[in-house]
Amino acid sequence: MYTIHVTKECGCFKKSAFENDKQFESKDDALLQAKLMESHMNQKFCQKHHFWVEEDGNTFRINVEERPKVEESGGCCGGGHCS
Numbered sequence: 001m002y003t004i005h006v007t008k009e010c011g012c013f014k015k016s017a018f019e020n021d022k023q024f025e026s027k028d029d030a031l032l033q034a035k036l037m038e039s040h041m042n043q044k045f046c047q048k049h050h051f052w053v054e055e056d057g058n059t060f061r062i063n064v065e066e067r068p069k070v071e072e073s074g075g076c077c078g079g080g081h082c083s
Helices: 011-015 027-044
Strands: 002-006 022-024 049-056 059-066
Touching: 002 027, 022 027, 027 049, 027 059
Parallel strands: 002 059
Antiparallel strands: 002 022, 049 059
16 A cells, blocks of 8 residues: 655645545555645645655655745845836
């Protein structure tokens, strides 16, 4: 059996249809689902966290870390064309 384990269940994860520690018979199925979850979570969740998949034996761990805070720039992107 292969397992997808999310290391930290943030609020967005808890509200989602995803489940933690989901098990699969096939390594390919588990990896595919873990990558789909990673992509969805990085694109659709609130953007407070960054998610990435790491393989550890029969477990595909989805790690979670806080995204760095972006300093306010007064609406300027910093490209040099706003002044």
